[in-house]
Amino acid sequence: MTAHVLVDGLSLDVPAFLQRERTSSGWGGLFFGAAFDPPKRQLLRLLDNISFELREGDRLAILGRNGAGKSTLLRVLNRVYQPSEGRLVVDGSCQALLNISLGFNGEATVRENVYLRGIAMGLSAAFLRGQIDQILEFSGLREKVNHRLRTLSSGQKMRLGFAISTSVQHDIIMMDEWVGAGDADFMRKAKERMQSRVGGSKIVVLASHSTGLLRDICNRGIVLERGRLMFSGDITASLKYYHELLAKLRSDGEASLDMPESRGAQIFGAVEAIAVERDACVIRGWFVDTEGAVPSGLALQLNGQRHAASTIERIRRPDVKRHFGLSNDECGFLATVPLPASFITVAELGAAEARILAGATAEYTHTPLRIAASVANQLKPAS
Numbered sequence: 001m002t003a004h005v006l007v008d009g010l011s012l013d014v015p016a017f018l019q020r021e022r023t024s025s026g027w028g029g030l031f032f033g034a035a036f037d038p039p040k041r042q043l044l045r046l047l048d049n050i051s052f053e054l055r056e057g058d059r060l061a062i063l064g065r066n067g068a069g070k071s072t073l074l075r076v077l078n079r080v081y082q083p084s085e086g087r088l089v090v091d092g093s094c095q096a097l098l099n100i101s102l103g104f105n106g107e108a109t110v111r112e113n114v115y116l117r118g119i120a121m122g123l124s125a126a127f128l129r130g131q132i133d134q135i136l137e138f139s140g141l142r143e144k145v146n147h148r149l150r151t152l153s154s155g156q157k158m159r160l161g162f163a164i165s166t167s168v169q170h171d172i173i174m175m176d177e178w179v180g181a182g183d184a185d186f187m188r189k190a191k192e193r194m195q196s197r198v199g200g201s202k203i204v205v206l207a208s209h210s211t212g213l214l215r216d217i218c219n220r221g222i223v224l225e226r227g228r229l230m231f232s233g234d235i236t237a238s239l240k241y242y243h244e245l246l247a248k249l250r251s252d253g254e255a256s257l258d259m260p261e262s263r264g265a266q267i268f269g270a271v272e273a274i275a276v277e278r279d280a281c282v283i284r285g286w287f288v289d290t291e292g293a294v295p296s297g298l299a300l301q302l303n304g305q306r307h308a309a310s311t312i313e314r315i316r317r318p319d320v321k322r323h324f325g326l327s328n329d330e331c332g333f334l335a336t337v338p339l340p341a342s343f344i345t346v347a348e349l350g351a352a353e354a355r356i357l358a359g360a361t362a363e364y365t366h367t368p369l370r371i372a373a374s375v376a377n378q379l380k381p382a383s
Contacts, residue, residue: 003092003171003202005054005077010086012047012076012227046072049086050229052222054203061214061235062207063242064224065249070207071176073224074098077205078174092171092202095121100161106150110141110160113149117164131167138189139163159186166193173201177208209290211239211324212268239325243292247327250293266290267358267367269331274356274375276346281337283309286320287358287369288331297359300337302352308362309335350379 017039047069054060062070075081076088078096103120104113114135118128136142139159144152152160198204198217208214214221214235221238223231223245231241269287276282281300288294294314299306315332343349359365371379 001092001171003056004089005091005172005203005205006087006089007050007052007077008087010047010050010076010083010088011045012072012081013043013045013084014081015041016044017041045227047076047083047227050224051086052229052232054205054220056202058220059198059204059218060206061218061221061238062205062224063214063221063238064207065246067226068224069227070224071098072227074174074176074205074207090172094172094174095165095168095170095197095201096174097165098174098176100165101157104149104157104161107148109146109148110136110152111145113160114164117161118167121165123168127168135160135163135167138193140186162190166197169197169200171201172203172205173197174205175207177210210266210268211288211290211292215239215324236322236325240327241325243325243327246291246293267295267360268370269358270370270372271356271375272372274346274349274378276339276344276349279339279341280310281307281339281343281349283335283337283356284315284333285356285369285372286315286317286332288320288324288326288328289360292327294328294331295358295360297362297365298333298335298337299357299359299362299365300339300349301355301357302340302343302349304353306357306365307337307339308365309337311336346378347381351381354379 050073052060062073064070072081074096075098076083077090078094078098079088079090080098101117103117105116108116111132114132115125115128118131119125136145139156139162141152141156141160144156149157149160204217206214206217218235221231221233221235221242222229223238223242225245230245231238233241267287267289269285271283271285273284274281283298283300287298296312298309298312300309301307313334314330315334316329317332318329320326320331321329343352356369356371357365358367358369
């Protein structure tokens with residue numbers, strides 16, 4: 001069957017009960033206001049006249065700040081919400097990883113919840129009977145099969161939901177952020193399965209704040225703002241428009257409106273060269289956060305102890321700007337970090353389990369940057 005998604009003039013209105021602001025003060029004013037001035041029912045437009053079309057091979061990124069309508073649009077595409085206006089056509093089997101615990105019952109056993117969750121996904125009981133062994137094996141819950149779900153930890157429940165939700169390949173896959181849960185071993189398995197499911201899908205729709213993830217997976221993008229479609233195009237042009245929109249909102253003083261705080265923005269980047277020169281480590285690379293802003297903090301962690309960069313020189317990187325659609329090309333850096341006298345070679349840094357950490361500020365450096373293969377070879381301790 002050919003996979004196809006058509007969104008034509010789609011709008012979504014939801015009812016809301018809004019209370020008029022009262023000027024009366026005191027308990028009496030609050031009591032009588034609540035009694036004689038009840039909330040008024042109004043319709044709020046969450047999505048407004050959105051149109052786009054997806055065909056086989058399309059991997060669509062939905063971009064937008066918090067509250068822009070990304071998750072709402074995914075739920076309409078998955079028919080959780082029915083559009084108030086417009087037309088929606090979804091041809092092909094669809095898998096939505098939006099709420100992987102949907103259908104669970106805490107009083108039922110793990111085995112029973114495999115059927116409850118699977119049936120909520122539209123899978124047949126006969127299919128689930130054939131899949132239950134691999135679901136239990138993948139989630140690591142074979143010994144818990146007859147335990148009530150409420151006795152499991154939150155991590156075990158997440159693993160079970162993920163194993164069930166990804167047990168079958170579909171034509172169309174929709175995700176709200178990248179799905180992952182559990183310990184390091186399970187995260188590795190989950191990542192491999194997600195890559196397999198995405199690769200095997202005919203159409204992928206992904207909403208995420210991770211610019212690097214979207215750039216790696218998607219070939220198209222749309223930008224939402226306050227429920228409206230602001231831009232549609234290839235992924236590079238879409239990311240560029242999104243980052244320019246965020247830069248404009250920051251300059252207009254709207255940066256705090258429905259947007260993640262800077263310290264909550266995800267940072268990504270790479271270390272491309274490292275050297276030890278006169279009691280200092282010189283590090284070259286690039287980094288940026290998911291709002292398109294350039295971080296200002298960098299540190300070198302050795303044996304668990306952080307050493308902050310004394311200087312960070314900005315370097316223009318038009319190649320990175322083009323690749324991620326950034327609004328600022330000054331995302332490259334050349335950083336100098338003072339070192340204890342005991343370190344004189346790069347290999348000694350590797351022996352001390354060196355990690356390069358970035359952060360929004362010098363005081364907030366917690367995100368490890370990716371190490372280029374050439375640098376990783378330098379950091380290998382001498383045998």
